[in-house]
Amino acid sequence: MEIGVVGKPNVGKSTFFSAATLVDVEIANYPFTTIEANVGVTYAITDHPCKELGCSPNPQNYEYRNGLALIPVKMVDVAGLVPGAHEGRGLGNKFLDDLRMASALIHVVDATGKTDPEGQPTDYHDPVEDIEFLEREIDYWIYGILSKGWDKFAKRIKLQKIKLESAIAEHLSGIGVNENDVWEAMHKLNLPEDPTKWSQDDLLAFASEIRRVNKPMVIAANKADAASDEQIKRLVREEEKRGYIVIPTSAAAELTLRKAAKAGFIEYIPGASEFKVLRDMSEKQKRALMVIKEKVLDRFGSTGVQEVINRVVFDLLKLIPVYPVHDENKLTDQFGNVLPHVFLMKKGSTPRDLAFKVHTDLGKGFLYAINARTKRRVGEDYELQFNDIVKIVSVTR
Numbered sequence: 001m002e003i004g005v006v007g008k009p010n011v012g013k014s015t016f017f018s019a020a021t022l023v024d025v026e027i028a029n030y031p032f033t034t035i036e037a038n039v040g041v042t043y044a045i046t047d048h049p050c051k052e053l054g055c056s057p058n059p060q061n062y063e064y065r066n067g068l069a070l071i072p073v074k075m076v077d078v079a080g081l082v083p084g085a086h087e088g089r090g091l092g093n094k095f096l097d098d099l100r101m102a103s104a105l106i107h108v109v110d111a112t113g114k115t116d117p118e119g120q121p122t123d124y125h126d127p128v129e130d131i132e133f134l135e136r137e138i139d140y141w142i143y144g145i146l147s148k149g150w151d152k153f154a155k156r157i158k159l160q161k162i163k164l165e166s167a168i169a170e171h172l173s174g175i176g177v178n179e180n181d182v183w184e185a186m187h188k189l190n191l192p193e194d195p196t197k198w199s200q201d202d203l204l205a206f207a208s209e210i211r212r213v214n215k216p217m218v219i220a221a222n223k224a225d226a227a228s229d230e231q232i233k234r235l236v237r238e239e240e241k242r243g244y245i246v247i248p249t250s251a252a253a254e255l256t257l258r259k260a261a262k263a264g265f266i267e268y269i270p271g272a273s274e275f276k277v278l279r280d281m282s283e284k285q286k287r288a289l290m291v292i293k294e295k296v297l298d299r300f301g302s303t304g305v306q307e308v309i310n311r312v313v314f315d316l317l318k319l320i321p322v323y324p325v326h327d328e329n330k331l332t333d334q335f336g337n338v339l340p341h342v343f344l345m346k347k348g349s350t351p352r353d354l355a356f357k358v359h360t361d362l363g364k365g366f367l368y369a370i371n372a373r374t375k376r377r378v379g380e381d382y383e384l385q386f387n388d389i390v391k392i393v394s395v396t397r
């Protein structure tokens, strides 16, 4: 699972990515390694079960702070969004390759409107247009993949009576589309069962629908510190009408706060509405932090960056944190570590899905699970809940 950060030049995309991935904690057991420069680790942050249960955890694949769980998530800086990217213009191909891997997107726009479509300074450019522009780029990209050899493809499917959803899903598997996505898109548009009857317009509409289900997007209305209330209100109103989550952000403020925290000047937990000064600073540093407090934290409640990440993980991707344990009474693993691991599971997942995520053998030998909160046995049909603590009982153990 990767979150892609996209945006045209100069909107603050790099600042957003740097801020989001600047972490002052190192976790030994990331479920992934970062090898490329544009790949980083960010955190989804939410209440930890110990906050409610009064325990003291020994986290191994996440971080714990003040009752919060910081859960690592992979983030990719998707560079190269320029008009015509879908045709390979500019960094187009690299752009599309990074896009292909992303499960969800954060679209960073300049809420002040002071950046033109090519990323140059301007008096006013409507950020709403940037959002429509990115949608079009992605739509045409998917359409391009689909329409290539479509007639032949459609005839073959019809002739050989192949299931349409699975054939299209296979055709689009390179961008992470599955049969369910295809089914959803087809039914929403009421497209004919016979693919030879699909027009070019149908294909484009279908591509658009696939984009909606396969590349869900949150809008970061960046440089909010420099934007007027009116500008932000309008952007939020326009885009919420079109189904988007829009969050005012100040990536620059978040980067400054995280750097100051990393250097030990302040205590700051991403997403917080305040910070605590720990050490004496120069006048200049103090002033910079004062400005952030007044222009960003007091005005918006936070810098917005962490909220964007949390909304992507918990609302858009509908992931829920679940903690597997060995001992449902002590909430520990075999070695006595309290709630050592967390897994982000798709909402609707079952204990068996969790078992498979922990280890294939555990999944294969799955018998039942115990909900550590209720101490009740739950079966395969149980739907895992946010912050569940679960003991898996398997024949392999």
Ligand SMILES: Nc1nc2c(ncn2[C@@H]2O[C@H](COP(=O)(O)OP(=O)(O)OP(=O)(O)O)[C@@H](O)[C@H]2O)c(=O)[nH]1
Pocket: 007, 008, 009, 010, 011, 012, 013, 014, 015, 016, 119, 222, 223, 224, 225, 226, 249, 250, 251, 252, 253
């Ligand atoms: N006022 C304000 N300025 C910001 C904010 N975020 C970024 N900037 C400024 O916007 C300019 C562009 O930021 P970058 O992060 O380099 O923009 P980018 O979108 O990554 O641009 P490229 O690297 O050219 O693709 C820089 O001068 C940043 O300091 C913000 O939240 N508020």
